[in-house]
Amino acid sequence: MSLLQTFLEELHSRYRSLEQGNPASYIPELAKADPSWFGICVVTADGQVFEVGDVQQQFTIQSISKVFAYGLALEDHGREALFEKVGVEPTGDPFNSLIRLDEDSKRPYNPMINAGAIATTSLIKGKHPTDKLNHLLAMFERYLGNPVFIDMPTFMSERSTGHRNRAMAHLMLNFGMIDQNIEVALDLYFQQCSVMVSCHDLAMMAATLANQGIQPITQKQAVNPDYVRDILSVMYTCGMYNRAGEWAYRVGIPAKSGVSGGIIAVVPGKAGIATFSPPIDANGNSVRGLQVFEELSLKYGLHLFDLSMGRCVFAEALK
Numbered sequence: 001m002s003l004l005q006t007f008l009e010e011l012h013s014r015y016r017s018l019e020q021g022n023p024a025s026y027i028p029e030l031a032k033a034d035p036s037w038f039g040i041c042v043v044t045a046d047g048q049v050f051e052v053g054d055v056q057q058q059f060t061i062q063s064i065s066k067v068f069a070y071g072l073a074l075e076d077h078g079r080e081a082l083f084e085k086v087g088v089e090p091t092g093d094p095f096n097s098l099i100r101l102d103e104d105s106k107r108p109y110n111p112m113i114n115a116g117a118i119a120t121t122s123l124i125k126g127k128h129p130t131d132k133l134n135h136l137l138a139m140f141e142r143y144l145g146n147p148v149f150i151d152m153p154t155f156m157s158e159r160s161t162g163h164r165n166r167a168m169a170h171l172m173l174n175f176g177m178i179d180q181n182i183e184v185a186l187d188l189y190f191q192q193c194s195v196m197v198s199c200h201d202l203a204m205m206a207a208t209l210a211n212q213g214i215q216p217i218t219q220k221q222a223v224n225p226d227y228v229r230d231i232l233s234v235m236y237t238c239g240m241y242n243r244a245g246e247w248a249y250r251v252g253i254p255a256k257s258g259v260s261g262g263i264i265a266v267v268p269g270k271a272g273i274a275t276f277s278p279p280i281d282a283n284g285n286s287v288r289g290l291q292v293f294e295e296l297s298l299k300y301g302l303h304l305f306d307l308s309m310g311r312c313v314f315a316e317a318l319k
């Protein structure tokens with residue numbers, strides 16, 4: 001057994017008994033998650049898989065979808081046109097905060113918080129709503145390497161309770177930052193958040209980003225490699241909400257979390273890593289996931305600025 005597999009199993013048995021946080025409940029369907037679900041998966045850029053725990057359990061992707069929708073919007077509009085509509089500055093505020101929308105620029109700060117994600121998704125191309133949805137689903141399928149499905153109960157649950165998100169869309173419409181059809185944009189945003197994935201799938205998606213946008217198994221290009229740099233930059237500075245700074249300090253690799261309990265992280269050129277465990281903390285990040293990533297980063301010198309240990313330690317662990 002490889003050293004990495006042994007370490008993942010050790011981490012899994014150490015943190016499975018950690019009982020902190022609770023599954024998100026503000027979207028009623030998410031409260032049904034089993035708090036004991038826990039999976040860890042590492043997929044290398046060349047497609048080797050190391051995993052442990054509930055890696056095949058399906059759940060809705062939630063905010064992790066923002067990373068991939070941003071990539072699609074970059075492909076649809078280009079870097080500069082998108083930058084005029086959605087910024088790249090971290091906020092330090094909760095992911096669902098509205099307050100900065102009423103500042104001078106009126107432009108949402110970044111695509112990893114809800115306001116910026118709704119604005120980003122409103123720009124996804126398509127002649128009509130079904131066209132836009134198919135364009136979005138085809139993109140997810142390129143990363144997963146197989147068909148994707150939307151969980152209807154979660155979509156309906158969020159659609160009928162997502163008043164903050166609806167309020168953000170109205171504010172952005174008021175300032176002319178998104179176009180008229182906000183119900184179409186909100187539906188598409190709620191649908192992208194309700195795409196079903198497993199921890200294994202998420203690691204594969206992250207590995208695709210680690211591999212310059214080429215899916216390690218299908219070897220197909222999932223996203224234009226020119227935009228991988230942009231995606232990873234906003235993940236690095238904004239992906240963990242109001243813990244983004246501490247994450248960059250302690251873990252030091254681009255990442256994104258979602259309220260259903262997933263976290264993905266990308267070690268450029270090397271691997272995609274995902275954890276899944278529904279109990280989240282006050283910032284909306286999976287409690288077990290945070291612990292696992294801190295340990296993995298430390299053990300294998302994954303931090304982008306940790307040049308002392310280098311990546312040779314990680315390469316050794318794969319054998």
Ligand SMILES: NC(=O)CC[C@H](N)C(=O)O
Pocket residue numbers: 062063064095096114158165193257258259260284
């Ligand atoms: N942080 C998240 O995962 C939030 C996603 C969720 N669908 C929302 O918009 O509130």
